[in-house]
Structures are given as C-alpha cells and as structure tokens.
Amino acid sequence: xxxxxxxxxxxVQLTLPILLAVFTxxxxxxxxxxxxxxxxxxxxxxxxxxxxxxxxxxxxxxxHAWNRKAAVPELISEMHVHPRVxxxxxxxxxxxxxxxxxxxxxxxxLQQLVTTLDPALLAQAATSxxxxxxxxxxxxxxxxxxxILQSMNVAQRPQRNLLVVExxxxxxxxxxxxxxxxxxxxxxxxxxxxGLALWWALQRFVAIPAQxxxxxxxxxxxGNLDPAAxxxxxxxxxxxxxxxxxxxxxxxxxxxxxxxxxxxxxxxASESIMITDLDGKIEYVNPAFERTTGFSAQEVMGENPxxxxxxxxxxxxxxxxxxxxxxxxTWQGELYNRTKEGVEFREWATISPLRDETGQIxxxxxxxxxxxxxxxxxxxxxxxxxxDALTELPNRTSCIQHLAQRLQQHPSxxxxxxxxxxxxxxxxINDVRGFEFGDEILKTVAKRVxxxxxxxDDTFVANLGGDLFAVLLPVKDESQDRVLADTQVLVKLLLTxxxxxxxxxxxxxxxxxxxxxxxxxxxxxxADAIIRHxxxxxxxxxxxxxxxxxxxxxxxxxxxxxxxxxxxELRLALNDEGLxxxxxxxxxxxxxxVGAEVLIRWQxxxxxxxxxxxxxxxxxxxxxxVDLGKWIVNEALAQLKQLPPPLTLAINISPxxxxxxxxxxxxxxxxxxSDVDPTRLILEVTENLFVEDIGDIVSKMEALQESGVQFxxxxxxxxxxxxxxxxxxxxxxxxxxKSFIQAIGDNEQQAxxxxxxxxxxxxxxxxxxxxxxxxxxxxxxxNRDTDIILQGFKFDKPLPIKEFHKKYCPH
Numbered sequence: 153x154x155x156x157x158x159x160x161x162x163x164v165q166l167t168l169p170i171l172l173a174v175f176t177x178x179x180x181x182x183x184x185x186x187x188x189x190x191x192x193x194x195x196x197x198x199x200x201x202x203x204x205x206x207x208x209x210x211x212x213x214x215x216h217a218w219n220r221k222a223a224v225p226e227l228i229s230e231m232h233v234h235p236r237v238x239x240x241x242x243x244x245x246x247x248x249x250x251x252x253x254x255x256x257x258x259x260x261x262l263q264q265l266v267t268t269l270d271p272a273l274l275a276q277a278a279t280s281x282x283x284x285x286x287x288x289x290x291x292x293x294x295x296x297x298x299x300i301l302q303s304m305n306v307a308q309r310p311q312r313n314l315l316v317v318e319x320x321x322x323x324x325x326x327x328x329x330x331x332x333x334x335x336x337x338x339x340x341x342x343x344x345x346x347g348l349a350l351w352w353a354l355q356r357f358v359a360i361p362a363q364x365x366x367x368x369x370x371x372x373x374x375g376n377l378d379p380a381a382x383x384x385x386x387x388x389x390x391x392x393x394x395x396x397x398x399x400x401x402x403x404x405x406x407x408x409x410x411x412x413x414x415x416x417x418x419x420x421a422s423e424s425i426m427i428t429d430l431d432g433k434i435e436y437v438n439p440a441f442e443r444t445t446g447f448s449a450q451e452v453m454g455e456n457p458x459x460x461x462x463x464x465x466x467x468x469x470x471x472x473x474x475x476x477x478x479x480x481x482t483w484q485g486e487l488y489n490r491t492k493e494g495v496e497f498r499e500w501a502t503i504s505p506l507r508d509e510t511g512q513i514x515x516x517x518x519x520x521x522x523x524x525x526x527x528x529x530x531x532x533x534x535x536x537x538x539x540d541a542l543t544e545l546p547n548r549t550s551c552i553q554h555l556a557q558r559l560q561q562h563p564s565x566x567x568x569x570x571x572x573x574x575x576x577x578x579x580x581i582n583d584v585r586g587f588e589f590g591d592e593i594l595k596t597v598a599k600r601v602x603x604x605x606x607x608x609d610d611t612f613v614a615n616l617g618g619d620l621f622a623v624l625l626p627v628k629d630e631s632q633d634r635v636l637a638d639t640q641v642l643v644k645l646l647l648t649x650x651x652x653x654x655x656x657x658x659x660x661x662x663x664x665x666x667x668x669x670x671x672x673x674x675x676x677x678x679a680d681a682i683i684r685h686x687x688x689x690x691x692x693x694x695x696x697x698x699x700x701x702x703x704x705x706x707x708x709x710x711x712x713x714x715x716x717x718x719x720x721e722l723r724l725a726l727n728d729e730g731l732x733x734x735x736x737x738x739x740x741x742x743x744x745x746v747g748a749e750v751l752i753r754w755q756x757x758x759x760x761x762x763x764x765x766x767x768x769x770x771x772x773x774x775x776x777x778v779d780l781g782k783w784i785v786n787e788a789l790a791q792l793k794q795l796p797p798p799l800t801l802a803i804n805i806s807p808x809x810x811x812x813x814x815x816x817x818x819x820x821x822x823x824x825x826s827d828v829d830p831t832r833l834i835l836e837v838t839e840n841l842f843v844e845d846i847g848d849i850v851s852k853m854e855a856l857q858e859s860g861v862q863f864x865x866x867x868x869x870x871x872x873x874x875x876x877x878x879x880x881x882x883x884x885x886x887x888x889x890k891s892f893i894q895a896i897g898d899n900e901q902q903a904x905x906x907x908x909x910x911x912x913x914x915x916x917x918x919x920x921x922x923x924x925x926x927x928x929x930x931x932x933x934x935n936r937d938t939d940i941i942l943q944g945f946k947f948d949k950p951l952p953i954k955e956f957h958k959k960y961c962p963h
Contacts, residue, residue: 167351174347178340185336197236197294197321198285204234205283205298205317212242212300212315224251231317238293239265239318242300245278247271250302250313265318273297278312287321294319365393424499424520427506430513432456444499444522446492457518462496464488473503480505480513487520497524540615542591543598548683551614551622555679558627562674567635568627571643572668572686573601573650575619576698581661592656593663594619600649620690622683636671636703643667643701651699664699666690671703718770721756726783730755733787734950737960738802738920738943741934745960746941747800747834749922750788751950752780772806781809782818789826791953792833796961802834804866807841811848816855823859830860834885838866842877850880857882864920869908878915886912890923890944896932909936 208231215223224242228251231240239262242251247269252262277284277297285296298315418425424441428434434452442448445460452459465488476483482504490496499520506515538550546554558568575597582590598613601621605611610626625642628635647667653660668689672682685704693702725731732755735748754762771777785803792801809815823830835856842849853863864885865878869892888908895901912919921933924944933940951959 170347170351170354174343178343181339182336194287194321197319198287201285201294201296201317201319202283204231205285205296205315208315208317209283209298209300216301228252236320237317238320239316241266241316242313243269243274243316244302244313245275247274265316269295269297269316274314278314281312292320292322294321361394368394422521424518424522426457426518426520428457428516428518430515432458432516435515441520444491444497444520445489451492460489462488462490464496477503477505477516486523497522498527499523540617543594543615545598545602545613545615545621547614548616551612551616551624552679552683554612554614555624555682558624559672559674559676559679562627562676563629564674566627566629566674567632568672569625569635569639570670570672570682570686571623571625571639571646572616572683572690573621573623573646573665574668574690574694575650576664576666576694578619578663581663585656585659589656593654593661596654596656597621597650597663597665600652601646604646604649616683620687622686632671632673636669639669639671640701640703643669647699647701666693666696666698667701668693669701669703715770718762718767719774719776722754722767722771722776722780725754725756726779730757731780731783733784733791733953735791735801735953735956736943736950737948737956738800738941739947741930741938741940741942743947745799747802747832748795748956749802749836749943750784750791750804752784753950772808775808777806778809778812781806785819785822789822789828789833793826793828794957794961795832797829798832800832800834800862802836802864804836807838810837810841810852811845816852819856819861820859823861831862833860834862834864836864836866836887839868839870842881846877846880850882853882869904878911883915883917885918885920887920887922893921893923893929893933893944894925896929902932905933906936909940913937 208227211227212224215221215227228240228242231237240252241249241262243249243266247266249262249266273284274297278299281299283296283298285294287294294317296315296317296319298317299312300315302311302313418438421438421440424444425436425438426434426441427436433454433456437447437449437452441452445452447459465486469485469487473483473485482502484500484502487499487501488496489499500523501518501520503516503518505513506517508514536547538546538553540547555570562568575593578590578593581593594615597619598615598621601623602613605613605623608625612622612624614622614624616622623642623646625639628638630638647665650665651662653662668686668691670682670686670689676682689702689704693700696702721730732753734751734753736751737745738747738749739745752764752768754764754767756762768777771780788801788803795801812818819835823833857863862884863882864887865881865883866887867889868886870889886908888905892901892905892908896905909919911917918939918941919937920941920943921929922943924930924933924942924946926946929944930942930946933942948959
C-alpha cells in the first residue's frame with residue numbers, strides 16, 4: 153500500500169477533532185463555571201451593597217429626623233470600615249459635597265470621585281428618591297447613589313441630599329484561587345475518559361477497519377488479497393462492507409478463473425481469433441492467427457484485415473458480410489486469404505458483433521478455421537471415391553456409373569462390349585518380391601492399357617480393384633457377332649501388350665492376363681450385372697489356366713448361382729440336421745470286418761439326396777469345409793465309441809482343415825471329450841496336403857501319432873507321389889485309388905498296383921484297396937498281399953449308421 157502523509161491518515165483525522173472537542177468542551181465548561189461564579193459574586197456584592205445602603209439610608213434619615221446632624225460624619229466614617237468601601241460622601245443634587253470622610257477629602261480621592269459623577273444622574277436620583285447602584289467594570293467598582301432626607305420645605309416636600317458610595321468589586325473573574333478545582337478536575341478526568349474511550353472505539357471500529365479496507369482495496373487491485381485480513385466480524389457498516397468485499401473477492405476469483413479459462417481457450421484455440429473496432433482496425437489476434445498467417449500480433453495491430461485478402465474472394469461476399477454486420481447479425485462464409493509469405497489458404501470464418509452492457513456494438517469478433525487441408529482432404533476423398541489411388545484410373549464405382557450412363561443413352565439395336573483383364577500370378581509375385589514390387593507392375597500395366605487405347609474414341613478404362621482392369625468399348629450399330637469379333641481382336645492386342653516384359657527395380661518380369669468379354673444390348677439388366685457377368689467370364693478364363701479369353705455365357709451364371717445356393721444351404725444344413733453320416737465296411741480278403749470309413753450324405757428337404765461330389769468341392773473352396781470337417785469328426789467319434797473293439801474308423805480330412813493352426817488341439821480335445829481309444833481312429837489325407845509346408849504337416853502328424861492316432865494317404869498314386877516324403881511321414885496306411893482297382897486286367901495298371909504294394913511292403917505300411925467291385929479284383933489283390941484290406945461295393949455299399957449297426961454290430 154502506498155504511504156500517505158500523517159495528516160491525511162484517518163486515525164489522525166479522528167484523533168485531532170476528538171482532542172479539540174474535549175478541549176473545547178472543557179474550556180467552555182470552565183468559562184461558564186467561572187462566568188456563573190462571577191455573576192454570583194456580582195449579585196452577592198450588589199445585594200450586600202444594597203443591604204448596607206438601605207441600612208445606612210435609614211440611619212441617615214433618622215439622624216435628620218432626630219436632628220442629629222453632628223453624627224453624620226461619624227456615620228460616614230463607619231461606612232469606611234467596610235473593606236470594599238473606598239469612598240462615601242453626601243452631596244447635594246448639584247454635586248456639591250455636604251458631608252464626607254475627612255481623610256479622603258484631604259487626600260484628594262473623594263474629589264476625584266465627585267468630579268466623575270454625572271449631574272443629570274444626581275438630579276434624577278434626588279427627584280426619584282430611588283437608590284441607584286451602577287457597576288463600572290472598567291474601574292472595578294460599584295457607584296451607589298442613595299437619596300437621604302435633608303429638610304422639609306414650606307409645602308412639606310422633602311429636600312434630599314445624595315449619599316454616594318464607591319464600592320470596590322474586582323472584574324478579575326479568572327483568579328485561580330477562586331476556581332473550583334475539584335469539580336473541574338473530576339470533570340476533566342471524565343472528559344478525558346470519555347475522549348479516550350471514544351478514540352479507542354473509533355480506532356477499533358473505524359480507523360483500523362478503514363485502514364484494513366484501504367489495504368484490501370490495494371491488494372484487490374494487485375490480485376493478492378488475503379480474505380483473512382478483512383474485518384468481517386465488525387458489528388457495523390465496516391463489517392458489512394468487509395463481508396460484501398469478501399463476496400466480491402470470491403466473485404472476482406470466479407470471474408478471473410472464468411476469464412482465465414476463456415483466455416486460455418482463446419489463446420490455445422486452433423482457430424484464428426481476431427477482434428477489430430468498428431472501423432475494422434485490428435485490436436487483438438491469438439497465437440493461432442500468427443501461426444496460420446505468419447504475421448505477428450505487433451505487425452497487424454491497427455491494420456485492416458484486408459491485408460490478408462488474396463483477391464480470390466468475390467466482392468459480393470464482402471458486401472454480404474458487411475450488410476449482415478451492419479444489421480447486427482453474424483456472418484459465416486468461406487474466405488480466400490494468404491499468408492505473410494504469399495501462400496494462399498482457405499478459411500471458414502464466423503464474424504459476429506460484440507455488444508456492451510447497453511446493447512451497443514463496440515467491436516467485431518472473427519473466428520476463422522483454416523480449412524485448406526480439410527478441403528484438400530475432401531477433394532482427395534472425392535477423388536478416391538471415383539479413382540484408384542495407385543493406377544490413377546477410374547475405380548469400380550466410377551466404371552459402373554459410366555456404364556449406366558451408356559445404357560441410358562444406348563441406341564436401340566446397337567451393341568456394346570465390356571472387357572475385364574485380370575493379371576495371372578500377381579499374388580505369387582507379391583509374396584516373393586513384396587507389394588511395392590507388385591504395385592509397380594500394376595502401374596505399368598495401367599499405363600500400357602491406356603496407351604494402347606488412347607486413340608480409341610469413347611473408350612473408358614478403369615481399375616476395379618487390385619489387378620482387375622475394365623475396358624468399356626463404345627457401342628456400335630453392328631451385329632453382336634461383329635462387335636464380338638472386333639472386341640476379340642482388341643483383347644489379343646491388350647494381352648500381347650500386357651505380356652511384354654516389365655522392368656521393375658532393375659529386374660525384368662513378365663506377367664500374363666486373363667480376359668473376360670461381355671457383349672450387351674440396350675435392354676441389358678444393369679451396369680452392375682454386366683460387370684458381374686464379365687467377372688464370371690474372366691474367372692472362367694483363369695480356371696482354364698490363365699492367359700486365356702472367355703466370352704460370357706448364361707450357363708456361367710447358372711453354375712455360379714448353383715454353387716452359391718449349395719454353399720448357403722449347406723451352412724444351414726450344419727445347424728438344421730440335414731447332414732447324415734454313412735459307414736462303408738472295410739474287410740479282409742476272406743470277408744472279416746476290420747473297420748469302416750465315414751462318408752457324409754446330405755438329405756435336402758426339397759431336392760432329396762445330394763451327392764458329396766456336388767457339395768464337397770463347393771465347401772473346399774471356402775472355410776466351410778473346416779466347419780463341415782469339425783462336424784464330421786465330432787459325429788464320427790461318437791459312432792466310434794459305439795463300435796466294438798478293435799474295429800477302426802477312418803475319417804477324411806481336407807487339406808484346408810489340416811493346415812489350421814489349432815487342428816492338433818481340436819482332434820485331441822474331441823478324443824478326450826468322446827473318451828475313445830485314439831489307436832482306433834484313422835485320419836485319411838490326400839497327397840495334395842504335402843505340396844506346401846511339409847515340415848508343419850509332419851510336426852502335426854507326429855504330435856497326433858504320439859496320442860495313438862493313425863494316418864492313411866487316400867487316393868495314393870493320383871497326386872503328388874514321392875518316395876522322399878513317404879519316408880518322412882509318420883504313416884501307417886496307403887490307400888490305393890479306385891481308378892487303379894477298376895483297371896485290374898490291364899497289364900500297365902496292374903504294374904502300378906504291384907509297385908504300390910511293393911512300396912508299402914518296404915515301408916511296412918498297411919494297404920487298403922478302395923472301389924473293389926468284382927471277385928476278380930479280390931483274387932488279384934489277395935494273391936499280391938494276403939493282409940490287404942478291401943473296401944467297395946463287392947462287399948457292401950455305404951450304409952446309414954443304424955443299418956450298419958444292425959447288420960455288422962447286432963449286439
């Protein structure tokens with residue numbers, strides 16, 4: 153708090169008036185006490201003088217009546233005995249001395265007194281016969297004029313002389329010996345006590361609280377006020393003021409906290425904030441403004457925001473902006489501005505008027521968001537919605553829209569064509585060289601296709617995703633065959649161009665493509681359907697080995713529809729109990745039952761029995777074969793538990809299911825849940841399983857073999873047959889394919905069977921011959937291997953489980 157002069161302090165300004173008031177009261181009381189005492193003394197002196205004069209008047213009158221005039225001087229001399237009587241004399245009404253006190257007459261004092269008497273006053277006193285007493289303060293005396301009898305005239309009227317007495321009475325009323333010191337002392341002590349109490353009360357309840365409040369005001373301004381320093385407990389206006397001050401402090405802290413939040417929000421906002429006056433001069437900008445524009449706050453203070461204008465914002469937009477602001481409304485819109493370095497950017501601006509307490513507009517507030525990146529991103533998203541980012545070709549959506557527009561404008565009787573190109577083996581290249589390598593191939597192919605068709609009018613090239621390209625050729629007023637022939641010629645050129653070697657990262661590679669062609673008329677189903685048909689045709693070409701061309705045929709879609717329905721209904725059958733297990737017996741040459749093979753059948757509610765040859769290939773193309781395989785294993789183990797030992801049960805396992813990471817865990821878990829002897833379970837796998845990752849296959853087989861599970865190679869001799877992998881695999885059984893069994897009687901085929909039997913003997917593997925249908929086949933096989941196990945219609949067809957148990961396991 154700033155120090156102030158001592159005379160300006162409230163404590164001094166309160167103390168001095170109190171002291172002055174006490175002194176004034178004391179002095180006034182003393183004055184009135186002394187004046188009252190003087191008045192009392194004056195009245196007493198007058199009364200005493202009047203009493204004495206009355207007595208003397210009576211005495212002089214009696215002496216005159218008794219005719220004792222000789223005693224008059226004596227009586228006058230007695231009057232001088234009184235200590236305050238300075239002179240006493242009898243004079244006539246003209247002022248002549250009639251009788252006096254001789255010493256005074258001789259000394260001259262009496263003559264002085266007589267000469268001062270007013271003759272008119274003397275005459276009046278003699279006539280009125282009234283005693284007159286006058287106080288002359290300037291001479292500290294009373295002058296008393298008393299009429300006394302002198303004689304009687306002829307008419308008996310009294311003749312009077314005048315007795316003049318000088319009576320001394322001092323005007324020095326302030327004489328200390330005359331003061332009442334005890335009452336004055338008590339009064340002074342009382343006044344001092346009252347003054348001290350008043351001073352303490354004023355200091356306690358006024359001066360100190362006022363000083364505290366003054367200091368609080370200073371601290372309040374500095375922002376470091378301690379509420380505990382406020383005199384809030386005083387029972388007066390200062391206490392009430394302190395309470396209100398405390399509430400004001402609390403409210404100020406809330407407001408300051410709110411302002412700090414608002415200030416921090418403005419300062420840390422990602423949006424540019426700018427405040428201008430009504431003339432458009434900038435008064436404030438936040439850090440985001442500086443980051444966005446490159447201008448510092450000092451550089452733009454007092455400037456007009458037009459320094460940011462790039463010139464691309466239409467003048468009409470500015471006019472509309474000011475029209476709204478003049479109306480007191482908020483304006484929103486997009487502005488083209490530029491940075492300090494001249495780089496253009498786009499902002500979404502919201503400009504609002506700021507009002508004071510009376511509602512008057514005082515400033516304008518602009519909040520601007522830099523939307524340059526967002527606009528670019530939106531443009532990028534818009535681009536990616538219709539173009540492929542890698543090849544920069546229109547994508548599937550754009551292709552279908554373009555084709556739909558062509559269908560709407562398609563003249564009647566004209567024909568158009570769509571060609572799809574799908575690169576062969578690109579996935580293999582990606583696996584070996586990586587996707588970056590493959591992307592370079594895709595970009596090169598896209599460039600070649602566009603280059604080849606650059607001179608073809610109204611030709612549309614697109615990328616439908618990955619390595620699938622589409623070419624929309626213009627419609628022609630020609631026959632379907634003619635349009636197809638022209639398209640096939642163009643496709644050959646495209647395939648030839650695509651097949652040229654490509655230099656990627658200093659390495660030359662060659663790729664081929666499969667092509668699918670669709671010829672459509674004006675009444676085509678839809679653009680999407682045409683593309684689907686073209687995809688069907690290109691898949692047909694790829695299934696034919698690749699680097700082929702296929703023209704769409706309606707039968708393709710029928711086949712795809714059939715496969716789709718089979719897959720869909722097969723999934724439902726897994727849950728709706730439409731599937732059923734059949735068992736086909738496995739016997740020795742003499743007909744003794746040693747086990748059975750599990751086969752699956754599908755009893756469709758509408759189409760009846762569906763052959764496995766029809767639905768198993770469909771399931772193997774997706775993971776549906778895995779779900780189907782799990783269902784078969786679960787049901788088969790339940791049946792194995794019902795078969796009497798030592799009968800075995802063989803289950804076919806698809807390569808896709810076997811390659812699943814949890815296959816071993818699944819088999820072991822199912823064995824544990826079913827509580828069957830693992831040695832009675834035979835898992836049949838095909839040679840195709842060993843084409844990839846032979847190490848993982850062997851480890852899984854060994855893990856299950858440790859549990860007792862046996863393995864058999866199904867359809868041996870028809871797939872990837874190699875003695876090297878046979879030696880590595882933990883096998884217990886070879887199963888000769890029925891195609892070889894059916895050819896018994898043919899010397900060449902029989903030689904193959906003999907070789908298989910020799911291999912099995914050398915590897916100590918059990919042999920199963922499937923598809924045995926005649927006695928000749930039985931005899932041939934039995935003669936070659938007496939321990940061979942036979943399976944086929946010669947002995948029995950696959951039977952439903954109940955029939956199998958009834959026939960082979962009646963007990």
